[in-house]
Amino acid sequence: MNIAFFASSLVSAYWNGAATYYRGIVRALHERGHRVTFYEPDAYDRQKHRDIPDPPWAEVVVYSAQDEAEVLRTVESARGADLVVKASGVGVYDELLERAVLDLQGPSTLVVFWDVDAPATLDRMQSDARDPFRALVPRYDLVLTYGGGEPVRRAYRGFGARECVPIYNALDPSTHHPVPPQSSFEGDLGFLGNRLPDREARVEEFFLRAATRLPQRRFLIGGSGWGDKPMPPNVQNLGHVYTADHNAFNCTPLAVLNISRESMARYGFSPATRVFEAAGAAACLITDAWEGLETFFEPGAEMLVAHDGAEVAAIVDALDASRASAVGQAAYKRVLAEHTYAHRAALFDEVLQGRATEVETLA
Structure with missing residues (x-):
């Protein structure tokens, strides 16, 4: 055709x-x-x-x-x-x-x-x-x-x-897959997404509020438009992260965060591309809660789910490398089997x- x-x-x-x-x-x-x-x-x-x-x-x-x-x-x-x-x-x-x-x-x-x-x-x-x-x-x-x-x-x-x-x-496994960690992306929680009107308030809640509650932890934010956004001192703003670096970004921090735009969270059943990119890199993904998540991944086993910034902070605070690896590997297996x-x-x-x-x- x-x-x-x-x-x-x-x-x-x-x-x-x-x-x-x-x-x-x-x-x-x-x-x-x-x-x-x-x-x-x-x-x-x-x-x-x-x-x-x-x-x-x-x-x-x-x-x-x-x-x-x-x-x-x-x-x-x-x-x-x-x-x-x-x-x-x-x-x-x-x-x-x-x-x-x-x-x-x-x-x-x-x-x-x-x-x-x-x-x-x-x-x-x-x-x-x-x-x-x-x-x-x-x-x-x-x-x-x-x-x-x-x-x-x-x-x-x-x-x-x-x-x-x-x-x-x-997921396209030929472009998004596990790679060795990269020192420039080391941290406890990473978030990748452009600054958009119907996402910004949710970024403030799920990412910036979590960073404020964990001042001893290192947070990373990547994407366009965040340059003039006030950030807690433990947040590093990476600016635009090119596609070629997404694998390293997902593989390096202890966990990565998905934040749905407000409209997509409201309609549900709208997993962002980043969800599958992260799963394809065997990353431990923490996601905001949205209807239909269980259609794609098993909450608690293949993805960790938070309802607000306080829950994100609690998950990160309790997370260790062993648990993060187990969640990431489970998501990786699921995405290859059903979501390419x-x-x-x-x-x-x-x-x-x-x-x-x-x-x-x-x-």
């Missing part, structure tokens, strides 16, 4: 939290025999902060996002693909792309909306009856999401989606085959 994929970026994780997800999915689709052309705009200085070259498992087309005409020409170049994907959060001309890709729809071309931030999209449509995407949802052949479970499926169907299926985040991008790509094929058969029947 020839797939045209319009999204934020495949080659740069700079201000692009979906990069690992796209890489895992696209690479796994290539390994199943699909041919992917990935269209990404030259925007937000991502091309200046590439962390991988153009990969052999996808053709990357970088287009200028200076005017609508150029965007429309880029969309037209994808005509004839078997499948056209418009991902959420491209960052420039999203509304235009959401309309334009539907013009490529036809008897031999399915058009899919792939939502990598369904809680934000749904909240936006629910709060604004004039949101232009509301009228477009029923026209897409299929909506895929990278999280959300049944609450998201029900919400999308409520907006008229023909079908909505979650294709969850996962090969598993997700197999589901993608199954869903697409079913949708294509349905379209042919209707035709």
Whole structure:
């Protein structure tokens, strides 16, 4: 199948939290025999902060996002693909792309909306009856999401989606795996995530409050945007941590922390990419509590769960290297058995085959 994929970026994780997800999915689709052309705009200085070259498992087309005409020409170049994907959060001309890709729809071309931030999209449509995407949802052949479970499926169907299926985040074992520790990442608890409006308050609670309660312990925070954020003296701000260093970041501290964005925690069933990255590195992961966690990992055995910063601090204070290793190894075993991008790509094929058969029947 020839797939045209319009999204934020495949080659740069700079201000692009979906990069690992796209890489895992696209690479796994290539390994199943699909041919992917990935269209990404030259925007937000991502091309200046590439962390991988153009990969052999996808053709990357970088287009200028200076005017609508150029965007429309880029969309037209994808005509004839078997499948056209418009991902959420491209960052420039999203509304235009959401309309334009539907013009490529036809008897031999399915058009899919792939939502990598369904809680934000749904909240936006629910709060604004004039949101232009509301009228477009029923026209897409299929909506895929990278999280959300049944609450998201029900919400999308409520907006008229023909079908909505979650294709969850996962692990690419070829890129995220155990490595030797790195001295620059030594500490008791590490957190990796960009500073975002619906995450910041939860970072203050789960990470900074925990650090304040354990002044004798060393905490690490990595990600863009934290430079002017006041931090306790036992917190080291690492700035942007490139993808190539994520394995060492996960393998070195005693434990690493996952903090869901507020909207994702509210919808549930939305494990962040970092969860699977950490499990793939056999890290001991402490996560904030969210509905659906037990669908992916066993709380207390494969992940440690906290409901607030005080509980994070208590877990870290009681944790020793032996316990941390046991939790990390259990998560590593589970993620390889059930949660790789090969598993997700197999589901993608199954869903697409079913949708294509349905379209042919209707035709």
